[in-house]
Amino acid sequence: GAGVSQSPSNKVTEKGKDVELRCDPISGHTALYWYRQRLGQGLEFLIYFQGNSAPDKSGLPSDRFSAERTGESVSTLTIQRTQQEDSAVYLCASSLVAPPLHFGNGTRLTVT
Amino acid sequence: GDSVTQMEGPVTLSEEAFLTINCTYTATGYPSLFWYVQYPGEGLQLLLKATKADDKGSNKGFEATYRKETTSFHLEKGSVQVSDSAVYFCALSTDDYKLSFGAGTTVTVRA
Numbered sequence: 001g002a003g004v005s006q007s008p009s010n011k012v013t014e015k016g017k018d019v020e021l022r023c024d025p026i027s028g029h030t031a032l033y034w035y036r037q038r039l040g041q042g043l044e045f046l047i048y049f050q051g052n053s054a055p056d057k058s059g060l061p062s063d064r065f066s067a068e069r070t071g072e073s074v075s076t077l078t079i080q081r082t083q084q085e086d087s088a089v090y091l092c093a094s095s096l097v098a099p100p101l102h103f104g105n106g107t108r109l110t111v112t
Numbered sequence: 113g114d115s116v117t118q119m120e121g122p123v124t125l126s127e128e129a130f131l132t133i134n135c136t137y138t139a140t141g142y143p144s145l146f147w148y149v150q151y152p153g154e155g156l157q158l159l160l161k162a163t164k165a166d167d168k169g170s171n172k173g174f175e176a177t178y179r180k181e182t183t184s185f186h187l188e189k190g191s192v193q194v195s196d197s198a199v200y201f202c203a204l205s206t207d208d209y210k211l212s213f214g215a216g217t218t219v220t221v222r223a
Contacts, residue, residue: 004155031209042116042201042215050209091156099205100146103156 002026004104006092012110013082021077021107025094032075033101034067035091043091049075050097082111114139118202118214126222127194133187133217135176135202143204145169145178145185146211150199159187159200192221 005024013019025032034046045059049069060066064082069075079086089108093101119134137143147159147169160169165180174189185202202214 033211035213040215043211043213045210045212048209056210093156098209099144099211100158100161101156101211102158103148105153105155 004092004094004102006090006104006107008107009105010108010110012112015084015111016081018078018080019082019109021079021090021092021109023075023077023092023094023104025073025075025092026102028072029094029096029102030072031095031097032069032072033093033095034075034077035093037089037091037106039088046077046090079109082109084111087111114143114204114206114212116202116204116212116214118200119217120215122218122220124220124222125192128191129221131187131189131192131196131219133200133202133219135185135187135214137183137185137202137204139183139204139206141206142180143206145176146203146205147174147176147185147187148201148203148213150201150216152198156201192219194221194223197221 007022030051032049035043047067048056064080067077089106091106093103115138144163146161148156149159150156160171162169162178168177176187199216201216203211
């Protein structure tokens with residue numbers, strides 16, 4: 001079956017603009033995660049959705065970051081007023097309930 | 113909080129060499145431990161896992177043993193191939209959903 005799909009694969013934006021990143025999880029996976037991977041660094045947890053429960057937003061670095069998920073389907077991660085330090089690969093992952101996670105190929109965001 | 117420390121890279125070695133990537137962790141409770149691999153141009157994928165002390169995870173010739181006494185989960189492979197060139201991430205989970213990752217170790221295997 002299809003894996004986790006993320007779009008776009010690459011995004012270049014100007015500082016101050018808003019961007020929206022999309023994630024299509026594996027069908028039937030109730031859990032969805034967003035991580036950020038800065039160059040040369042490990043993965044930083046951003047946000048976690050599980051079914052209709054309240055999301056765990058503890059990893060969002062600032063109020064410029066937000067994410068939504070409708071039910072058990074698509075999720076969008078929005079970054080408002082982008083800054084250069086937001087440049088990173090944004091990874092989405094899904095799982096049935098708990099780890100192991102299945103990752104998408106990521107969206108490489110470059111803020112100029 | 114929970115954290116993972118893994119051997120810094122990059123690591124370069126020849127085909128058929130022995131590979132070890134060290135990973136130690138700090139966690140409350142009893143974490144599950146994972147190794148993920150990211151091949152060039154691909155997404156992260158689970159390589160192996162262990163859920164309790166003394167468990168050994170294995171896959172594709174790689175092995176790692178959950179050592180509670182040393183809080184370690186070192187990854188080993190006895191004879192690497194060029195196709196093993198990738199970035200390897202150690203990770204843990206203590207609350208059944210959130211994974212904490214190490215910084216990753218880049219491995220390059222030369223023919």
